[in-house]
Amino acid sequence: MRRIISVLVENEPGALSRIVGLFSQRNYNIETLTVAPTEDETLSRLTVTTSGNPQVIEQITKQLNKLIDVVKLVDLTEGHHVERELMLIKVRASGPLRAEVKRTADIFRGQIVDVTSTVYTIQLTGTQDKLDGFIESIGQAQVLEVVRSGITGIARGEKVLSL
Amino acid sequence: MELLSGADMVVRSLADEGVEYIYGYPGGALLHVYDAIFRQKAVTHILVRHEQAATHMADGYARATGKPGVALVTSGPGATNTITGIATAYLDSIPMVVISGQVPSGFIGTDMFQEVDMVGISRPIVKHSFLVKKAEDIPEVIRKAFHIAQTGRPGPVVVDIPKDITDLSKKYEYHYPDKVKIRSYNPPAKGHNGQIRKAVDLLMKARRPVIYAGGGVILGHASELLIELARKLNVPVTNTLNGLGGFPGSDRQFVGMLGMHGSYCANKTMHHSDLILAIGARFDDRVTNNTEKFCPDAKIIHIDIDPASISKTVTADIPIVGPVDTVLENMLRQLSETTDSQDDAALAEWWTSIDSWREKGLFPYEKGDGNILKPQQVIESLYQVTQGDAFVTSDVGQHQMFAAQYYRFNKPNRWISSGGLGTMGFGLPAAMGIKLSFPEEQVACVTGEGSIQMNIQELSTCLQYDLHLKVININNQALGMVRQWQDMQYDSRYSHSYMESLPDFVKLAESYGHVGIRVTRPEELLPAMEEAFSLKDRLVFMDIQVDPNEHVYPMQIKDGNMCDLWLSKTERT
Numbered sequence: 001m002r003r004i005i006s007v008l009v010e011n012e013p014g015a016l017s018r019i020v021g022l023f024s025q026r027n028y029n030i031e032t033l034t035v036a037p038t039e040d041e042t043l044s045r046l047t048v049t050t051s052g053n054p055q056v057i058e059q060i061t062k063q064l065n066k067l068i069d070v071v072k073l074v075d076l077t078e079g080h081h082v083e084r085e086l087m088l089i090k091v092r093a094s095g096p097l098r099a100e101v102k103r104t105a106d107i108f109r110g111q112i113v114d115v116t117s118t119v120y121t122i123q124l125t126g127t128q129d130k131l132d133g134f135i136e137s138i139g140q141a142q143v144l145e146v147v148r149s150g151i152t153g154i155a156r157g158e159k160v161l162s163l
Numbered sequence: 164m165e166l167l168s169g170a171d172m173v174v175r176s177l178a179d180e181g182v183e184y185i186y187g188y189p190g191g192a193l194l195h196v197y198d199a200i201f202r203q204k205a206v207t208h209i210l211v212r213h214e215q216a217a218t219h220m221a222d223g224y225a226r227a228t229g230k231p232g233v234a235l236v237t238s239g240p241g242a243t244n245t246i247t248g249i250a251t252a253y254l255d256s257i258p259m260v261v262i263s264g265q266v267p268s269g270f271i272g273t274d275m276f277q278e279v280d281m282v283g284i285s286r287p288i289v290k291h292s293f294l295v296k297k298a299e300d301i302p303e304v305i306r307k308a309f310h311i312a313q314t315g316r317p318g319p320v321v322v323d324i325p326k327d328i329t330d331l332s333k334k335y336e337y338h339y340p341d342k343v344k345i346r347s348y349n350p351p352a353k354g355h356n357g358q359i360r361k362a363v364d365l366l367m368k369a370r371r372p373v374i375y376a377g378g379g380v381i382l383g384h385a386s387e388l389l390i391e392l393a394r395k396l397n398v399p400v401t402n403t404l405n406g407l408g409g410f411p412g413s414d415r416q417f418v419g420m421l422g423m424h425g426s427y428c429a430n431k432t433m434h435h436s437d438l439i440l441a442i443g444a445r446f447d448d449r450v451t452n453n454t455e456k457f458c459p460d461a462k463i464i465h466i467d468i469d470p471a472s473i474s475k476t477v478t479a480d481i482p483i484v485g486p487v488d489t490v491l492e493n494m495l496r497q498l499s500e501t502t503d504s505q506d507d508a509a510l511a512e513w514w515t516s517i518d519s520w521r522e523k524g525l526f527p528y529e530k531g532d533g534n535i536l537k538p539q540q541v542i543e544s545l546y547q548v549t550q551g552d553a554f555v556t557s558d559v560g561q562h563q564m565f566a567a568q569y570y571r572f573n574k575p576n577r578w579i580s581s582g583g584l585g586t587m588g589f590g591l592p593a594a595m596g597i598k599l600s601f602p603e604e605q606v607a608c609v610t611g612e613g614s615i616q617m618n619i620q621e622l623s624t625c626l627q628y629d630l631h632l633k634v635i636n637i638n639n640q641a642l643g644m645v646r647q648w649q650d651m652q653y654d655s656r657y658s659h660s661y662m663e664s665l666p667d668f669v670k671l672a673e674s675y676g677h678v679g680i681r682v683t684r685p686e687e688l689l690p691a692m693e694e695a696f697s698l699k700d701r702l703v704f705m706d707i708q709v710d711p712n713e714h715v716y717p718m719q720i721k722d723g724n725m726c727d728l729w730l731s732k733t734e735r736t
Contacts, residue, residue, distance in 0.1 A: 013294070018286060066469070
């Protein structure tokens with residue numbers, strides 16, 4: 001089962017390598033990983049999506065908590081949450097396809113952020129499924145390049161992950 | 164406020180931390196620090212012959228005293244040579260601080276002479292590590308390193324210090340902090356009261372309870388409390404390899420070590436129990452055998468300071484996270500307040516079963532025809548001569564299991580062995596670390612001709628520092644445990660398990676300035692052992708030739724339950 005774990009870590013050199021190293025060392029899976037500093041400059045927030053049975057997920061959270069640099073973490077998938085991924089996708093857009101690509105982008109609420117005579121670069125945010133769906137709709141043959149940010153997320157309502 | 168250079172701050176911080184000994188080896192990146200060591204007397208430096216031995220000395224010291232051991236090594240190969248020792252400490256949760264030199268800050272990443280990414284290389288086997296960025300940070304980093312190493316679940320901490328930071332010409336205000344606060348590190352101070360109450364309820368209801376106690380009891384200074392609890396509940400107690408001594412080995416309630424080479428009685432008791440109280444143990448594969456078949460009728464209460472140890476391999480019914488001492492205190496208090504009573508008839512029946520399982524003794528073996536020495540006899544003789552009161556270190560293999568089985572440890576911190584990592588070469592330096600701190604006590608390193616050669620160069624260190632320990636080399640001229648598995652699983656195809664061209668260990672010991680004694684016949688053993696221990700001011704190396712065909716039994720049968728055992732070469736359960 002897929003899980004999204006959000007982690008507050010000390011903004012120290014080496015902190016990220018301890019977390020990534022833990023996953024490989026203990027044979028856990030990383031599907032996506034995003035990390036950036038927070039409004040508190042001493043902390044970074046990292047979002048990792050992983051999968052495994054409940055025992056594995058329990059071990060992952062316990063082992064992460066053991067790392068000295070990890071301040072706090074939450075498994076977002078345990079509660080209601082919002083998750084988003086950003087995708088930039090370069091699509092062939094010439095001839096009759098050009099209008100079709102634009103239409104599809106509009107349907108998915110994508111924005112065209114760069115244009116040439118033959119190529120559209122589209123920015124799209126949403127859940128993983130939505131981004132996958134867009135690629136499917138456009139058709140693999142038209143896709144020149146894709147870059148995805150990995151999933152980030154936040155709990156709904158009053159619940160916050162902070163010190 | 165006093166002004167000190169970075170190098171002097173390193174050494175002063177160690178002194179202010181209360182460190183008595185550092186075990187180390189100098190080199191380019193550490194020359195400033197070694198100069199600072201030369202100019203002070205508070206901390207004694209012991210020069211080893213190989214950096215791995217420095218970490219094992221620190222480890223032996225830590226296991227015997229309960230205080231963190233300290234190793235000091237230079238950059239590059241000095242640092243990489245400590246890796247086995249750090250991993251050994253990590254797997255057995257031993258508090259240790261390893262200070263490594265590093266190339267100057269500005270050269271990190273340039274593949275400079277003797278540069279290695281020590282923080283990176285050691286990352287998976289440390290509790291935490293630091294790369295010091297500024298000389299002013301040294302006292303606080305060292306205080307944090309010691310704090311982390313010895314609190315919570317203990318473990319090794321690496322402090323990597325670039326050479327420029329120890330520059331003797333630059334001085335800074337020195338202040339050693341009493342306390343440090345690490346906001347992301349708060350090990351639990353006590354267990355959950357409600358969970359302990361549930362545990363007490365189960366303990367009172369249990370008909371066939373057993374206590375399974377590990378190294379955490381010793382690390383957590385909870386041996387006395389464990390004895391009190393076992394007495395109060397009248398339950399059998401088994402120890403893991405690392406837990407030996409946590410409960411008195413010659414006590415009636417002790418059923419022997421459990422697991423792969425545990426006693427028939429301990430493994431039967433575990434398998435047939437209806438309640439396991441696990442204390443500071445981690446359901447290691449060398450204990451459980453196949454976890455699917457593990458103790459089918461037992462509910463499990465698991466006390467551990469590390470939540471990640473709970474329900475890792477075997478799911479606990481009642482997890483209790485906390486230091487074993489405070490949890491056991493709470494448990495004892497609740498037990499004394501409870502109005503429930505135990506089922507005495509059921510317990511009496513349980514003890515009848517247990518006593519039937521140990522009818523033949525905990526570890527029976529074939530004594531042989533009197534012409535060939537059995538390795539088990541060596542340990543029995545060691546036990547007899549030292550009156551069960553020695554510090555015993557071991558290396559890894561058959562001799563380690565024989566020592567664990569036949570030396571009955573009645574006190575904690577006396578059995579010093581690499582249980583988790585299984586590090587050959589551990590025993591001699593570990594014994595050195597102990598002998599240095601306990602010069603009046605008997606210290607024996609039980610080893611084999613394979614393991615001893617992995618750090619034999621330390622006999623030279625022993626001469627330099629008058630470390631008059633006894634090396635009990637159980638010499639079967641083969642890598643015995645490997646050979647045993649080859650006998651049992653590979654039709655006795657002895658692939659690289661025998662030691663060709665062994666040295667003459669007696670002459671070798673003599674050339675290092677020690678006493679060597681060779682024992683080849685059973686009747687020579689006891690007098691030789693007595694002689695060795697009567698030579699109080701000499702290191703004695705006993706080279707004892709034993710039966711090369713002996714196996715360690717019992718032995719769990721792979722993929723079976725706990726008490727699926729080989730009891731001898733021909734007999735199984």
